Amino acid sequence: MMKDYDLAILVVAAGRGSRAGEGLPKQYRPLAGRPLLAHTLSALLDVASDARILTVIHPDDHDLYENCLASLDKERADRIMLPVHGGATRQDSVRAGLEALAGEKAPPHIVLIQDGARPFPNEGLIARARAAALDHGAAVPALLVIDTIKEVNESGRIVATPARAALRAVQTPQAFRFDLILAAHRKAAEANENGLTDDAAIAEWAGHAVHVFEGEIDNMKVTSAEDLAVAERRFLKDLPDVRIGQGYDVHAFGPGDHVWLGGLKIPHDHALVGHSDADVLAHAITDALLGAIGDGDIGSHFPPSDPKWKGAASEIFLAAAAEAVRARGGMIAHIDATIVCERPKIGPHRDAIRESIAKIVGISLDRVAIKATTSERLGFTGREEGMASMALATVRLPL
Template sequence: MTESASLPAPRAVAILLAGGQGARAGFDQPKQMRTLGGKPVLRWSLDAFTAHPAMVGGVLVASGAVAAAAGDLPRGWTIAAPGAERQDSVANALAALADEPDETPLLVHDTARPGVEAGVIDRLLTALDTAEAAIPTLPVPDTLVEHGGGEAGATVDRSALARVQTPQAFRLGTLRRAHAAATANDATDDAQLVRRLGLRVATVEGDARLHKLTYAADLTILSGLLETEGRMRTAVGMGYDVHRLTAGKPLWIGGIEIAHSHGLEGHSDADVALHALTDAIFGALGEGDIGDHFPPSDPQWRGAASSRFLAFAAERVAARGGLVSHADLTIIAEAPRIGPHRAAMRERIAEILAVSPDRVSVKATTTERLGFAGRREGIAAQAVATLQLPEN
């Protein structure tokens, strides 16, 4: 692992534990391999730690199949074999970090908790300024009772209790000493081993998104907490097109035919407005331009209705699980007058895109008789398409 001058010093490393089988979940594969929001559960933790500016790498503790499910490891990360118990897995990871100095901040995390947020990492690293170890906790919101034999016993005072989460933070040397002093695999987390040395373990505010995947139903809970179902991003694309006016041809603009002495010259029906809007959608999708999908060298598109091109672009949005939020179109022409036809254009474009007309804007302007449009040699159009696309 290399040091970067742009990162805060001392830089931090992590141990990500992915060796458990998750038998209680009843899955046919280790729970870390289950898909959540389009990627394996364990990848959520790996991505979160990699993205944090204080983290420079670490050790992923995983078997061959689980490690393969994680995909390519980022720079600075290595793999260690899992042990029979959690404590053994951490010991294997510590051995892989043998070259790291004792003062290095270390975070140990269970990848069955995919909801790692930068704020939790920040709070833990800050706590290490005054403590040898720190853990995130949350209050216990539920009433607690003693339980046995299928019936409720006495109520347990919850005011002094807290739920412990991971990641947990340590000075690397502190955790090394704690593991060296441990005699058996009887601790459920590393903070317990540190406390046995008589050292203070600080607590910081945890995060509900660090819910642990233990049972099958937890996947549904995590999906809601992490908003992996329905999470969308906004994508915006811009399109521009121009066609020459020529006598004796039909004039198609905005998906409708307008009576005029001249029409637009092109391989298809040369609908300059629909071409610009189609390009805007392809741009928002990152899928090239209209010429990539409908090359003018292909005779099948000679004279084709440009509504087919726009409909295809809308189908590409739907195939990606997205939708068209808005389409804004400006037509640049001296003649004919566009104003009387704007409403019909909005209706037709909305029909092609399968959206309501209030999601379509059609405007028109002139160039004050300047340039090719001002000389009535051609018509231009520019468009902006706003899409909502799945985050993953």
């Protein structure tokens, strides 16, 4: 029987994804409520429960990667190894990941090399990849080519029609005996052989026979903006149960020089009073999320009678509510909240508050709306005795 350390999955996510258009690197683009890479990692955690997973990222992407992990539930994210930095090319990035695994106390016996932009691996594919690596040492998933392929010259003239029966469209994860592919990458680097387009080509160049095993038609790679839209529709189709929860919270003013709103410290001539940090906005959103999944309220999960929550940062409560949604296999589709107060003025801080909430719950900024209003000097908020907040949370769950 294979031990846990016998299988590693190397997820390559250091590229810039320029073919997906302007904006974030494609692996961090929002897709059904969380980054594309988060979907890939989540799927791998599901279908390869005995594997260790190592991600190779761009040196500039640490914050983006941390946000990506924040969109996974914590227990699952803890199964992912600390990332390593990639290089100038995909070949450099894969080699960096392989060297990191080689430096482990117990290097793996089998390694699967997976594109970060392929978010639909399944158990059958992973099982076939592992078996093929054990049987052959080097193997790749592939599909029969169903369209006629033409080779053309620089002027666009057809110069050849390859026999379709001998062609295959190759996918990832590509599967290897670890020592074989590590040695092949090192040999290619020493020879300054940089033009090899995938890991199978590197193994071939190093003199190894590479076999194919059955791929998956649904194992698409997200390359363009159109691909992102197609992939998002697939994810949303699996989350048909749309629910809305509401939350409301109030806190009185007391002595102090700031208030906490959505996990952000806002200067003010008073503080809000409560058992925790009295973040009225975070509390309302927490209750809205819990309400949407029918899981009690903030007081039932974090009772004010418990001294451990005295002075606690309310972002803990908000993050826990978001994790509860993900634990149900769901996604947070949208958060819409309103703050009611005369002062402090919320407008100058609105975008920073939105960014804070988006980061805490692990969703994209465009899925968070924050509004503010006064009560026209009426009631306790009008008399500046305290603040109130109302929130709606829309979540999508599987049936």
